[in-house]
Amino acid sequence: MRKRLILIVPILLIIIGASIFFLIKSEENAATYVPITPIAQHRNGMEFFDSAICIECHKQIVEDHLKTAHYNSLQPANANTIKGSFENDKNSFKLNEKVVFNMVAKDSGFYQEPVINTQKTPFYSAKMDLVVGSGTKGQSYLMWNNNSLFQLQASYFTPTNSWINSPGAPDQLAPARPVIERCLECHTTYAQNISGSKKGNQFHRKNIAYGIDCQRCHDTVTDHVKYHQQNPEENTARHILKYSSLSRQQRLDACALCHSGLRTKTTERAFTFMTGDSLENFSFPDYDESSLEELDVHGNQYGLLKASTCFKKSEVLDCSSCHNPHKKERGQLSLFNQKCMNCHASLNNPTTCTGDKVKTQQMSNNCVQCHMPLVDSKSMKIQVKEDEEVAVKVRTHLIGIYNNQNLE
Numbered sequence: 001m002r003k004r005l006i007l008i009v010p011i012l013l014i015i016i017g018a019s020i021f022f023l024i025k026s027e028e029n030a031a032t033y034v035p036i037t038p039i040a041q042h043r044n045g046m047e048f049f050d051s052a053i054c055i056e057c058h059k060q061i062v063e064d065h066l067k068t069a070h071y072n073s074l075q076p077a078n079a080n081t082i083k084g085s086f087e088n089d090k091n092s093f094k095l096n097e098k099v100v101f102n103m104v105a106k107d108s109g110f111y112q113e114p115v116i117n118t119q120k121t122p123f124y125s126a127k128m129d130l131v132v133g134s135g136t137k138g139q140s141y142l143m144w145n146n147n148s149l150f151q152l153q154a155s156y157f158t159p160t161n162s163w164i165n166s167p168g169a170p171d172q173l174a175p176a177r178p179v180i181e182r183c184l185e186c187h188t189t190y191a192q193n194i195s196g197s198k199k200g201n202q203f204h205r206k207n208i209a210y211g212i213d214c215q216r217c218h219d220t221v222t223d224h225v226k227y228h229q230q231n232p233e234e235n236t237a238r239h240i241l242k243y244s245s246l247s248r249q250q251r252l253d254a255c256a257l258c259h260s261g262l263r264t265k266t267t268e269r270a271f272t273f274m275t276g277d278s279l280e281n282f283s284f285p286d287y288d289e290s291s292l293e294e295l296d297v298h299g300n301q302y303g304l305l306k307a308s309t310c311f312k313k314s315e316v317l318d319c320s321s322c323h324n325p326h327k328k329e330r331g332q333l334s335l336f337n338q339k340c341m342n343c344h345a346s347l348n349n350p351t352t353c354t355g356d357k358v359k360t361q362q363m364s365n366n367c368v369q370c371h372m373p374l375v376d377s378k379s380m381k382i383q384v385k386e387d388e389e390v391a392v393k394v395r396t397h398l399i400g401i402y403n404n405q406n407l408e
């Protein structure tokens with residue numbers, strides 16, 4: 001009897017000890033789990049999360065992504081996100097002979113105040129609630145009126161670092177333009193229209209996922225995050241859409257949704273298209289394919305690229321052949337030139353430049369400057385003087401032979 005007890009006690013102790021150990025262990029694991037609370041929900045039920053929950057396993061991608069124009073394309077207005085100045089002398093512009101727009105910073109926020117004929121009180125005072133545009137080329141400002149969303153008349157133009165009348169607006173005081181879901185579709189991950197019609201401008205103010213975040217391109221993540229949190233030893237991605245399993249057209253469509261200019265014959269509601277879908281089931285390009293040099297404000301990189309010899313003669317070229325969608329790469333021309341060389345200097349494709357050797361060397365073999373020159377945007381431009389216009393410059397994606405003398 002004694003002997004048995006002597007055996008049972010240590011066994012019991014081991015069992016109790018082990019259970020306590022595993023209890024603590026699993027608590028530790030639970031403590032490192034970031035609680036996954038959605039920030040918004042799609043009308044189809046899909047949940048949206050802040051990219052902060054991806055940091056745990058994709059730290060570098062998330063940190064890089066926060067700096068991209070995509071991520072910063074729709075943000076609540078504040079002193080950091082508004083690029084225009086509120087300092088004296090820089091905080092106004094003349095709309096016409098009678099009206100001056102003043103930009104005013106108050107404790108309650110930032111306002112646009114047009115003044116007629118130097119009257120004391122402004123004609124109206126409109127609060128800038130949301131900012132559209134990272135500010136690479138310019139910004140536009142939106143205002144809430146209860147649940148209705150409007151675009152304000154004054155915008156910011158980066159090339160001149162000044163406030164301007166919004167491109168396309170009349171040079172008279174104009175009523176604020178209603179903002180419809182289609183406008184937000186290209187600039188943010190999700191916004192819920194509650195107007196009952198796609199032309200309505202009422203949105204659920206608490207159900208917005210700001211900026212172009214991970215899920216705009218990667219779709220649903222709930223099961224992916226849960227699975228990998230519970231199986232930290234798993235290195236193969238599970239429960240997530242894989243770009244590598246998509247066709248070239250599907251990969252292109254995921255970018256063309258927003259990079260093929262304005263689209264027409266839209267059959268589906270905004271925010272219905274998801275990566276992997278075929279864009280032609282939703283809408284068609286709103287441009288004449290025979291006049292591809294016509295660039296509009298909202299770039300048509302897809303249409304131009306598709307018309308290039310590089311694209312037509314290669315079976316693999318797509319947007320990610322040159323762009324890392326998670327990184328801010330603007331201005332790093334040597335990085336892009338390297339992408340050209342991936343094809344133009346490889347053994348399988350020995351096509352090399354036949355341009356003037358001296359000139360190309362003087363330009364440090366800067367392929368992009370000669371073959372993808374900067375072109376003036378046709379609609380994102382302003383009249384600075386009677387006979388002087390300043391336009392935003394856009395890299396054409398019609399890769400080809402140009403004989404322009406003023407290459408930049």
Ligand code: HEC
Pocket residue numbers: 049050051053054055056057058214215218221224225228229234235236237238240241242243244
């Ligand atoms: C607990 C860990 C974990 C979290 C949190 C996590 N992932 Fe992952 N994810 C992984 C692992 C492991 C892989 C596979 C290895 C790799 O590609 O990095 C992966 C791969 C991926 C892939 C590549 C799929 C492929 O093969 O093409 C995508 C896209 C992705 N994750 C998106 C996300 C997004 C978006 C979030 C945040 C909403 C997220 N992940 C959060 C662990 C995680």
Ligand code: HEC
Pocket residue numbers: 068069070072073074132133134135136137185186187188212216217254255256257258259319320323325328329330
């Ligand atoms: C939901 C719409 C949307 C999708 C999808 C989208 N983009 Fe964009 N993209 C934009 C908008 C809007 C901007 C301009 C953002 C700004 O400056 O405010 C932009 C800007 C860019 C820029 C310029 C970045 C810079 O530094 O100025 C590149 C490059 C780009 N996108 C590539 C891509 C690629 C590649 C894909 C597909 C993998 C893609 N985009 C998918 C809307 C989108």
Ligand code: HEC
Pocket residue numbers: 132133134135136137138139140151179182183184186187257258259260261262263297298299300394
């Ligand atoms: C079809 C998609 C699409 C729609 C719809 C759209 N945009 Fe854009 N927008 C873009 C893309 C893409 C860019 C970047 C263009 C480029 O760099 O070539 C852009 C750029 C901008 C910029 C300049 C951003 C910067 O930092 O350079 C502003 C401001 C802007 N859009 C405002 C708006 C507003 C306001 C609406 C709605 C009334 C709207 N856009 C509708 C796709 C769209």
Ligand code: HEC
Pocket residue numbers: 051054058061062065070212213214215216217218243244320325326
């Ligand atoms: C504009 C679209 C877009 C956005 C936004 C985006 N991704 Fe991606 N992501 C892609 C594409 C396209 C690929 C495939 C790239 C390739 O095949 O070269 C990819 C690949 C990946 C991969 C696998 C390959 C790799 O680079 O490790 C992971 C992981 C990933 N994304 C995570 C994220 C996370 C996390 C976020 C948000 C912080 C995010 N992505 C935001 C388009 C996007």
Ligand code: HEC
Pocket residue numbers: 309310311313314316317321336337339340341342343344349351367368371372399400401
């Ligand atoms: C995925 C591979 C690939 C990439 C990346 C690529 N090209 Fe090409 N490019 C091709 C192919 C294939 C052809 C057709 C060659 C032929 O006709 O033999 C071509 C043709 C060209 C031509 C001739 C165009 C014409 O109209 O005759 C120029 C110029 C060119 N590429 C420049 C560039 C530049 C500059 C870059 C980088 C910005 C680049 N390419 C990136 C594959 C590529």
Ligand code: HEC
Pocket residue numbers: 252255256259299301302305317318319320321322323329330331332333336339368372393394395396397399
């Ligand atoms: C052959 C290489 C190549 C391919 C393929 C490519 N791009 Fe680009 N893209 C560039 C270069 C180079 C720039 C200029 C970058 C800079 O100015 O820093 C650029 C710039 C851009 C810009 C910013 C335009 C501007 O001047 O402000 C957008 C938006 C963009 N690309 C989207 C796309 C999309 C969407 C696709 C796919 C349809 C695509 N790109 C395919 C090379 C490429």
Ligand code: HEC
Pocket residue numbers: 337340341344351352353354355356359360361363364365366367368369370371401402
């Ligand atoms: C100084 C401007 C300039 C630079 C820089 C330049 N090219 Fe060219 N390239 C030209 C001109 C001009 C032609 C057409 C020459 C002709 O008429 O045959 C050309 C032709 C080409 C062709 C077509 C060859 C063929 O057989 O049809 C390719 C491919 C090409 N270049 C690729 C490149 C690549 C890749 C780089 C960067 C390493 C580059 N180029 C740098 C001006 C330039």
